[in-house]
Amino acid sequence: MNTEIVVASGKGGTGKTFISSNFSYFLNKKGFNVLAVDADVEAPDLILALGDVKKILYEENFEGQVVDIDYSKCLRCGACVETCRFNALSMSDEGPVVDYNFCEGFGTCALVCPVQAIYLKPAKRGRIFAAISNTGIPVVTGDLDIGEKNSGLLVYRIRELAKEYSFKFNARLIVIDAAPGIGCPVISSLVGARLLVIVVEPTPQSLKGAMRLKELADKLNIQSLAVINKYNLNPSFTRTIVDALNVEILGKIGYDDKVVESYTLMKPILETYPESKISSNLETIFKRILERLSL
Secondary structure (H helix, E strand, O other): OOEEEEEEOOOOOOOHHHHHHHHHHHHHHOOOOEEEEEOOOOOOOHHHHOOOEEEEEEEEEEEEEEEEEOOOOOOOOOHHHHHOOOOOEEEOOOOEEEOOOOOOOOOHHHHHOOOOOEEEEEEEEEEEEEEEEOOOOEEEEEEEOOOOOOHHHHHHHHHHHHHHHHHHOOOOEEEEEOOOOOOHHHHHHHOOOOEEEEEEOOOHHHHHHHHHHHHHHHHOOOEEEEEEEOHHHOHHHHHHHHHHHOOEEEEEEOOOHHHHHHHHHOOOHHHHOOOOHHHHHHHHHHHHHHHHOOO
């Protein structure tokens, strides 16, 4: 059975992809069969941090659905307009008009239409693919088209595909790089996971987001641990995080220009600067995660 570890943060820019990519690299080098998942489908970059695509294994379009209207049947009763909770329908002289910028394709409007004048049709929302990175780690991810919706559903389908590929690669561990925040894609990333690693930076906004994420994980009965990234940018607030977050802190990582260099080279810092202090701190943190998982 797979063990899924989610790396997430309450806000963007804290360094969760940095942790996810290096953790995946660390596990691979330690002999674990690992599969990485990029669940930040609005801005996927995990495979870039792992060296970019070496070989595409699988690719397909991700489709949702939207509504359409047969005006030859429509009674112009307005029931669909009143029902749509996303305000995607408005009434015109011709009848209801669909604003596809807001239509989520739930289909409630079709259910309440008395003459079945509304129907659902497929709509491309993005793509899903599996690939081998240049570091040799299989990655499953998706890329939502600009302005499209249903990122939670896309993450769910990515995780299903990841489970299939974990069997193909005999991957015991799955590392999931979640989207920022606590919205639908994050919930889709967390449900059923074994462990959540919260990445927090020493700012009030990041702490607030981390606390909300911890509360969400508690409601889903998922164990939480935390890593403080860039702690040396605000050492005094780092102490506030330790007191306020009420979760085990696995370790602290300082800000280092070498991280920027490794991103530029599209390589994990454990590969580019294996002897650096930050790499040593990362390895200590990752070993502690394995201890908590009894691996």
